[in-house]
Amino acid sequence: MNVHEYQAKQLFADAGVTVPRGTVAQAADQIDQALSSFTDGQAVVVKAQIHAGGRGKGTFTNGFKGGVHVVSSPAEAKDKAEAMLGNVLVTKQTGEEGKEVGTVYFTEASDIDKEFYLAILMDRATSKPVIIASTEGGVDIEEVAEKTPEKIVKVLVEPTLGIRPYQARQVAFALGLSGDSFKQCVKLVTKLYAFFWAKDCSQVEVNPLVLTPTGDVLALDAKVNFDANALFRHPDVVELRDLTEEDPKEVEASKFDLNYIALDGNVACMVNGAGLAMATMDIIKHYGGSPANFLDVGGGANEEQVENAFRILVSDDAVKAILVNIFGGIMKCDVIATGIVNAARKLDMKVPLVVRLEGTNVEQGKKILADSGLALEPADSLAEAAEKVVKLAAQS
Amino acid sequence: MSVLVNKDTRLVVQGITGSAGSFHTIQCMDYGTNVVAGVTPGKGGQKFQDSVPVFDTVQEAVDIEGANVAAIYVPPPFAADSILEAIDAEIPLVIAITEGIPVRDMAEVKARLSTSNTRLIGPNCPGIITPGECKIGIMPGYIHRPGKVGIVSRSGTLTYEAVWQITSAGHGQSTCIGIGGDPINGTSHLDAVKLFHEDPDTEAIILIGEIGGTAEEEAAAFIKENVDKPCAAFIAGRTAPPGRRMGHAGAIVSGGKGTAEAKVEALLDAGISVAETPSHIAEALFKVWKP
Numbered sequence: 001m002n003v004h005e006y007q008a009k010q011l012f013a014d015a016g017v018t019v020p021r022g023t024v025a026q027a028a029d030q031i032d033q034a035l036s037s038f039t040d041g042q043a044v045v046v047k048a049q050i051h052a053g054g055r056g057k058g059t060f061t062n063g064f065k066g067g068v069h070v071v072s073s074p075a076e077a078k079d080k081a082e083a084m085l086g087n088v089l090v091t092k093q094t095g096e097e098g099k100e101v102g103t104v105y106f107t108e109a110s111d112i113d114k115e116f117y118l119a120i121l122m123d124r125a126t127s128k129p130v131i132i133a134s135t136e137g138g139v140d141i142e143e144v145a146e147k148t149p150e151k152i153v154k155v156l157v158e159p160t161l162g163i164r165p166y167q168a169r170q171v172a173f174a175l176g177l178s179g180d181s182f183k184q185c186v187k188l189v190t191k192l193y194a195f196f197w198a199k200d201c202s203q204v205e206v207n208p209l210v211l212t213p214t215g216d217v218l219a220l221d222a223k224v225n226f227d228a229n230a231l232f233r234h235p236d237v238v239e240l241r242d243l244t245e246e247d248p249k250e251v252e253a254s255k256f257d258l259n260y261i262a263l264d265g266n267v268a269c270m271v272n273g274a275g276l277a278m279a280t281m282d283i284i285k286h287y288g289g290s291p292a293n294f295l296d297v298g299g300g301a302n303e304e305q306v307e308n309a310f311r312i313l314v315s316d317d318a319v320k321a322i323l324v325n326i327f328g329g330i331m332k333c334d335v336i337a338t339g340i341v342n343a344a345r346k347l348d349m350k351v352p353l354v355v356r357l358e359g360t361n362v363e364q365g366k367k368i369l370a371d372s373g374l375a376l377e378p379a380d381s382l383a384e385a386a387e388k389v390v391k392l393a394a395q396s
Numbered sequence: 397m398s399v400l401v402n403k404d405t406r407l408v409v410q411g412i413t414g415s416a417g418s419f420h421t422i423q424c425m426d427y428g429t430n431v432v433a434g435v436t437p438g439k440g441g442q443k444f445q446d447s448v449p450v451f452d453t454v455q456e457a458v459d460i461e462g463a464n465v466a467a468i469y470v471p472p473p474f475a476a477d478s479i480l481e482a483i484d485a486e487i488p489l490v491i492a493i494t495e496g497i498p499v500r501d502m503a504e505v506k507a508r509l510s511t512s513n514t515r516l517i518g519p520n521c522p523g524i525i526t527p528g529e530c531k532i533g534i535m536p537g538y539i540h541r542p543g544k545v546g547i548v549s550r551s552g553t554l555t556y557e558a559v560w561q562i563t564s565a566g567h568g569q570s571t572c573i574g575i576g577g578d579p580i581n582g583t584s585h586l587d588a589v590k591l592f593h594e595d596p597d598t599e600a601i602i603l604i605g606e607i608g609g610t611a612e613e614e615a616a617a618f619i620k621e622n623v624d625k626p627c628a629a630f631i632a633g634r635t636a637p638p639g640r641r642m643g644h645a646g647a648i649v650s651g652g653k654g655t656a657e658a659k660v661e662a663l664l665d666a667g668i669s670v671a672e673t674p675s676h677i678a679e680a681l682f683k684v685w686k687p
Contacts, residue, residue: 122499124609127506127580159503200500228641230498232473261640274577274644275551275606278632279674282656285635286673294642327553327560329536330420358560360536382557383675 001226003240004049006105008204008222015195017188018218022107024049031081034106035074043109044077045070048084050091050099051245058091060084061098067091070109077106102244110220115208116175117141118189118219120196122203123156129196131155131163131189133171137208163193177211184217192219199237200230249293249312256308258297265290266320267393268313268351270306272297272331280325283382289390292319301331306339310347321393323385324355333357333365341372352377352392356385398526398571399546399591399598400489400515401465405530408433408454408463408487410470410478412444417469420493420534421448424467427531433457454478454485467523467532468492475519476501483514491532492519492582502580509582516582520644522552522574533574535559543568544687546592548585549604550577550611550644554632554674558602561678567687570598577644579608585615593623600626600685602677603668606644607633608654613662620666628681630671631659 003011009019025034038044048055048067055067064083071077081104090098115137123130134152136144145152153174155167165186172185188209196204205223212218231238243251253260259274263281267289271277274296281291293316297309313322326336340355354377357365369376377392379385407424411417412434422445425431433451434444440452449461457463466482468475468490475494482490483505497519509516517524523533527540539556541563549555555574562569573588575581585603592598601623605612612631619627634656636642663670671680 122503122579124579127503129503158507159500160507197500200498202499227499229472229496230500233498261637261642263635263637271553273551273553274642275549275554275604275632276557276674278606278636278642279551279554279557279630281635282632283673283675291635294636327556329539329553329556330423330534359539359556381675383673386673386675 001228001231001237001241002051002245003224004051004103004242005047005222006049006103007240008224009219011195011199011224012192012219012222016191017195018184018216019222020107020110020218020220022105024103024105025081025085026103028082028085031078031104035077038074038077038106038108041073043070043072044074045107045109046077046080046084047105047107048089048101049103049105050089050094050101051242052091052093052099054091054093055089058089058094061088061090067101081106100244110210110218111213112210113213114211116210117144117207118171118192118209119203119205119207120193120201126156128159129157129193131157131167131171131193133174135175137210141207157193162197163190177217179215181211181215181217188217188219199234200227201225202227249315253295253309253312256305258295258305258309258312260312261294262316263291263293264318265292266318267389268292268316268319268322269325270295270297270309270313270322271325272301272327276325276327280323280382280386283386284323284390287386287390289386289393292316303335303339303342306336307343307346310343310349314347314349314351319351320396321352321354321389323389324353325382325385326357326359328357328359328362328365332361333359334361334368337365337368341368341374344374344376352396354379354385354389354392356380356382398529399595400571400573401524401526401530401532403430403529405532406430406432406462406464407532408435408457408461408466410435410454410466410468410482412436412448412450412469413439413442414469414471418444420469423537424531427537429530429532432461433463454481454487458485458487463487465489465491465532468494470494472496472498476505479505479516480508483508483512486512487514489515489517490582491517491521491523493521493523493533494518495520497578499578499580502578506580506582517573518576518581520578521576522555524571524573526571527569535572535574539563540572541568544570544597544599545602545681546570546595546598546600547572547602547604548588548592549574550606551604551632554604554630557674558604558630558677562681565678565682570595577606585611586618589615589618589623593625598625599687600628600681602681603627603629603663604677605629605631605659607631607636607642607656610654612659616662616666616668619668626669626681626685628669628671628677628684629663630674630677630680631656631663632674
């Protein structure tokens with residue numbers, strides 16, 4: 001789960017990680033109040049709050065350029081904020097449709113002496129949290145890793161011991177800090193790790209972490225991702241979820257415990273099991289089609305879930321054909337077949353449907369489909385099903 | 397014959413009285429798995445299905461019934477605790493079926509595992525089966541058949557697909573190991589391949605992977621250097637968009653790492669027969685294995 005920058009910074013501040021002071025406005029009439037704590041002539045950074053990156057270079061559909069501005073007074077900040085709020089920002093990560101900006105974030109502009117990179121994430125290879133730091137901040141870290149890997153330091157933390165003082169020092173030394181700045185950095189890294197662990201983050205990223213001319217160290221940006229599996233123990237984090245940032249079909253699917261991800265193709269698919277669902281997308285592509293989604297209905301889907309899954313699939317106007325691929329183990333094929341038939345009748349589906357059933361009670365399942373009188377295309381193997389559905393999608 | 401589990405396995409089921417635990421335990425007992433005990437804290441003294449004694453602790457199941465393998469169906473918030481309890485009771489093999497355990501909990505479990513002699517399989521996995529002898533987990537038993545092919549996979553239903561193709565072709569499996577779809581798991585592709593490599597009754601190996609991490613590449617490197625048995629593989633997720641979690645928590649391409657292309661390349665480089673589609677997994681194996 002992702003949160004907005006302003007929410008991440010608030011969480012950082014609560015955790016004792018130093019960030020620039022900031023306020024937010026979520027409607028035009030909140031702008032004056034939000035800017036009242038800034039003094040006349042003070043430089044302000046105005047940032048549109050959407051989850052996608054590339055905001056600075058983005059363009060609003062109303063023609064206004066840039067989702068991030070540094071201005072020299074609160075009055076100017078107000079002008080910029082008014083141009084952003086309620087308007088749609090298109091960046092390289094949002095796609096053409098863009099994202100409506102519901103929140104604008106004002107922060108103090110900081111003078112910068114040096115920019116660093118700092119992140120903490122779970123390292124799969126070692127099954128341990130790893131702190132990643134670099135003197136090359138404010139740029140694309142993937143590029144640094146590729147071109148100058150010697151400029152990246154990695155510190156592995158023992159999960160059962162937590163971060164130790166020498167490890168935080170290791171990071172501060174690697175960034176070339178000394179004196180009071182060194183101490184501030186050690187404190188910041190220690191607090192950030194504590195936050196990462198306590199809140200079950202899958203990743204926290206500070207890019208850039210900055211050193212000011214007066215020697216202060218602070219997190220100028222903040223990006224936080226949370227482990228979806230652990231949200232049950234963080235109701236405060238769940239409250240930060242912004243549903244407008246997610247695909248409405250994905251939000252709808254999550255209500256029914258369906259694992260759905262929208263894609264941009266025209267062949268929809270419904271599958272049980274995540275691995276098989278991915279493989280089904282692959283085989284659609286292999287036969288020349290383009291998958292419209294990833295959908296795993298899980299190992300024990302009931303009729304209601306199957307019906308809702310279909311409803312979500314057909315709500316996507318781009319969908320020209322649907323492939324159902326079920327390998328019935330625990331999930332019996334006759335139950336699935338009944339669900340499909342009922343859903344197809346209720347929803348009056350217009351797009352062609354190819355159904356491939358295999359596994360427990362497969363013969364009963366096939367009979368239910370055949371007897372239904374519905375225009376379903378049965379298929380015996382996944383390859384045959386994929387070929388058929390791709391052909392049907394191309395025709396309709 | 398097999399690896400890890402067989403007819404001598406004495407299984408304790410943690411979470412045996414829960415809905416998932418009881419349903420699947422009955423299926424496993426019907427298959428012939430020797431279920432000797434169950435554990436549900438607070439329900440010690442009961443009998444499951446009028447035959448299997450239920451205990452409050454795993455230690456009692458070990459002391460009284462001689463349990464040597466544990467299966468875990470405990471809900472995610474409590475599952476890591478159950479794994480740790482099984483490790484403390486010195487159970488040599490623990491199979492965690494539970495899906496949705498927080499990654500932080502698994503990092504702690506993994507650290508504890510490294511100081512123990514316990515092997516963990518999973519979590520978030522279908523389990524393990526030695527056809528005709530012992531089924532532990534949620535896979536449909538009847539699609540399997542005793543035979544010579546060892547299968548290791550991160551995915552449940554995709555494994556069934558491969559198993560069914562082998563069985564339909566008239567062959568069978570030595571053991572099928574579902575290692576699970578989470579980013580931190582107990583047994584890797586590499587570990588499972590080593591077991592099949594050393595098992596005299598496994599003639600051929602199928603490795604089913606998916607995007608995310610580098611576990612498939614590590615197994616491929618080992619196969620290239622050490623394994624003479626014929627191997628086939630399939631990698632799911634060639635069409636997955638980067639940065640999105642595809643159902644399994646571990647199935648995510650991040651920073652250009654963990655792509656299907658990189659994995660397929662490593663597998664081909666190791667001389668492994670890679671299936672183009674999930675429908676052609678058995679076919680890919682039969683290209684290199686003449687049973």
